[in-house]
Amino acid sequence: MSPELVRLLVQATLDTLQMVAVAAGLGTLIGLPLGVFLATSGRGELLAAPWLNRVLGLVVNATRSTPFIILVVAIIPFTRAIAGTSIGTTAATVPLTVAAIPFIARLVEGAVRDVDGGLVEAARAFGASPLQIVVKVLIPEALPGIVLGLTLAVVSLIGFSAMVGAVGGGGLGDLGIRYGYQRFMPEMMLAVVVVLIVLVQLVQTLGDRLARRMNKRLRHG
Amino acid sequence: MTAPVRAPATTAPGDRRDALVRIENVAKTYTARRGAGAVTALEDIDLAVARGRVLGVIGRSGAGKSTLIRLVNGLERPSRGRVVVDGAEISSLPESALRRERRGIGMIFQHFNLLSARTAAGNVALPLEVAGADRAAIARRVAELLDLVGLGAQADRYPAELSGGQKQRVGIARALATNPKVLLSDEATSALDPETTRSILDLLGRINRELGLTILLITHEMAVIRAIADEVAVLDGGRIAESGDVFEVFTRPRAAITRTFLDEETGRTLPPALAARLTPGPAIPGEGRQAVLRITFRGPHATDPVLAQLTREAGIPAGILSGTVDEIAGRPFGTLVVGIPPDAGTVERATGFLAARGLDVELLGTLDLAGWQRSAVPADLSPVVSRIVSHVA
Numbered sequence: 001m002s003p004e005l006v007r008l009l010v011q012a013t014l015d016t017l018q019m020v021a022v023a024a025g026l027g028t029l030i031g032l033p034l035g036v037f038l039a040t041s042g043r044g045e046l047l048a049a050p051w052l053n054r055v056l057g058l059v060v061n062a063t064r065s066t067p068f069i070i071l072v073v074a075i076i077p078f079t080r081a082i083a084g085t086s087i088g089t090t091a092a093t094v095p096l097t098v099a100a101i102p103f104i105a106r107l108v109e110g111a112v113r114d115v116d117g118g119l120v121e122a123a124r125a126f127g128a129s130p131l132q133i134v135v136k137v138l139i140p141e142a143l144p145g146i147v148l149g150l151t152l153a154v155v156s157l158i159g160f161s162a163m164v165g166a167v168g169g170g171g172l173g174d175l176g177i178r179y180g181y182q183r184f185m186p187e188m189m190l191a192v193v194v195v196l197i198v199l200v201q202l203v204q205t206l207g208d209r210l211a212r213r214m215n216k217r218l219r220h221g
Numbered sequence: 222m223t224a225p226v227r228a229p230a231t232t233a234p235g236d237r238r239d240a241l242v243r244i245e246n247v248a249k250t251y252t253a254r255r256g257a258g259a260v261t262a263l264e265d266i267d268l269a270v271a272r273g274r275v276l277g278v279i280g281r282s283g284a285g286k287s288t289l290i291r292l293v294n295g296l297e298r299p300s301r302g303r304v305v306v307d308g309a310e311i312s313s314l315p316e317s318a319l320r321r322e323r324r325g326i327g328m329i330f331q332h333f334n335l336l337s338a339r340t341a342a343g344n345v346a347l348p349l350e351v352a353g354a355d356r357a358a359i360a361r362r363v364a365e366l367l368d369l370v371g372l373g374a375q376a377d378r379y380p381a382e383l384s385g386g387q388k389q390r391v392g393i394a395r396a397l398a399t400n401p402k403v404l405l406s407d408e409a410t411s412a413l414d415p416e417t418t419r420s421i422l423d424l425l426g427r428i429n430r431e432l433g434l435t436i437l438l439i440t441h442e443m444a445v446i447r448a449i450a451d452e453v454a455v456l457d458g459g460r461i462a463e464s465g466d467v468f469e470v471f472t473r474p475r476a477a478i479t480r481t482f483l484d485e486e487t488g489r490t491l492p493p494a495l496a497a498r499l500t501p502g503p504a505i506p507g508e509g510r511q512a513v514l515r516i517t518f519r520g521p522h523a524t525d526p527v528l529a530q531l532t533r534e535a536g537i538p539a540g541i542l543s544g545t546v547d548e549i550a551g552r553p554f555g556t557l558v559v560g561i562p563p564d565a566g567t568v569e570r571a572t573g574f575l576a577a578r579g580l581d582v583e584l585l586g587t588l589d590l591a592g593w594q595r596s597a598v599p600a601d602l603s604p605v606v607s608r609i610v611s612h613v614a
Contacts, residue, residue: 122334125294126348126399127323136347140338216379217337 001187013195015089016171020157022093027100035108036134046130060102068099068160072167092169096160104153111145112138144215151207155200172196240269241435242293242403247302249288262288263459275429275436277450279482285459286439290405293437294326295319307402324352327396331408333388335380341391342376348398366394386417406438410445422448443482447549455479467550472519488545489556495542501586504563509591511560512568517581518555535574537561563587
């Protein structure tokens with residue numbers, strides 16, 4: 001591969017990392033509290049707000065059930081309003097974030113629901129408020145599960161980010177399609193695939209290790 | 222360590238005006254989500270726990286124990302009636318005021334309910350953090366509490382690194398963190414082996430005596446009640462079948478459910494092989510038969526040599542079928558199940574003789590030993606029976 005192509009590959013990798021980082025960051029910022037709320041606002045639960053819970057649940061499901069490639073196209077006006085354009089790396093971050101939020105929210109909800117109800121009861125018994133229970137009991141206890149969920153979300157976002165390449169977003173997917181496919185450069189396609197595999201491996205290993213270190217339920221701690 | 226002999230209560234639980242915990246005429250019903258009909262968990266509950274006393278509520282699963290104990294710290298609200306703890310009406314307080322009151326009511330659980338992500342010290346610190354105590358005060362109090370429960374050296378261990386008994390000790394330390402007036406114990410020893418149960422009950426008893434902490438506990442185990450409770454309430458089908466001083470209730474049970482709890486204790490009933498040959502009711506005379514008497518020794522009579530007296534002074538031969546000597550609430554208490562000749566005159570004479578010596582006597586029925594290892598059963602049952610007793614023990 002020529003130095004020019006290597007430069008392109010490095011740039012595309014950085015673009016992908018940037019898109020995924022921003023989407024995962026913003027997605028967590030909104031998805032984490034949303035997930036915690038979904039897990040605790042059902043009827044008779046800690047922050048009981050059954051109607052809001054149901055509405056948010058519907059919105060989350062609607063977003064989750066739309067195929068990502070359709071979502072990208074469907075929200076172009078919204079993307080343009082936010083990013084000022086509908087093509088390029090920055091623009092691609094918008095649909096990625098929109099997809100990341102409900103995905104992360106559901107994963108966080110699952111992790112929080114896995115926390116033993118006895119802990120909530122104990123915390124209520126010593127006088128903790130619902131907010132204190134969320135902050136001091138539910139989130140710390142769910143953290144290993146949340147980290148595993150976020151790892152899964154980042155891995156999925158890496159895949160999604162390659163898809164936005166198809167509609168003019170930057171990054172590795174864009175490179176793979178334009179050079180590897182359209183210009184018929186199999187070595188470029190191979191390079192893109194290898195970089196993606198390495199990225200996913202790194203993220204997964206890191207996430208697993210972090211979750212294991214946080215999980216004090218195992219004796220070796 | 223010798224437990225001081227506790228004075229018997231003069232009134233039944235529920236009668237005290239000055240009690241720290243009062244449950245007055247409480248009922249709790251759950252409305253079924255779909256379909257008709259509400260489920261009644263508790264009905265007509267009147268209970269009181271005086272300051273510094275230990276009240277044990279015993280019942281089978283489904284009797285309503287869990288609901289009852291959760292009424293006291295407002296985790297459950299009664300459908301009817303009042304729950305008052307130290308003057309505060311828990312049953313009608315709004316949630317925010319209730320949270321403050323709960324700091325004065327500690328609770329420990331069957332499955333400990335410790336945070337896995339926090340160390341022993343971190344778990345004990347949690348109620349103090351929630352109450353807004355400052356860092357230095359928390360550190361001091363946590364160290365003090367862990368020492369109290371004998372876990373000073375395990376402060377930095379995570380729950381997964383502790384044994385069941387140690388976890389419950391952390392639970393107790395956590396429950397005591399905010400200096401509560403009452404400790405609620407929800408089957409706190411049910412997940413522990415007998416030896417660990419013993420040590421946890423000893424700890425609770427010590428806390429009760431040394432800190433003057435009032436304890437309300439629920440359990441399905443007789444042994445727990447016997448070891449630490451001053452008073453007992455027997456819960457059956459959501460109602461209190463019987464309540465009062467532990468010694469009185471367990472040595473002179475009135476409700477059938479109380480008897481079934483007592484009968485689970487070895488030595489109170491016949492060993493299974495003999496029980497199968499027992500015909501309840503009045504004594505039936507006949508060859509190879511024995512009338513079975515249950516003698517209950519209370520207090521000072523617990524160690525009287527009554528069998529020897531019965532044989533020597535009344536001339537009635539009695540064989541031991543089963544027996545136990547133990548203590549309830551620090552007072553000696555024994556049960557002896559004996560077989561005597563089954564003719565009506567002898568039974569009457571034996572009953573009168575024993576009753577005159579201050580013992581409670583109960584005729585359980587007639588044991589028919591005809592054909593039961595005939596060769597091994599001599600006219601006097603004692604040798605074979607002592608073998609049975611040693612086998613049972």
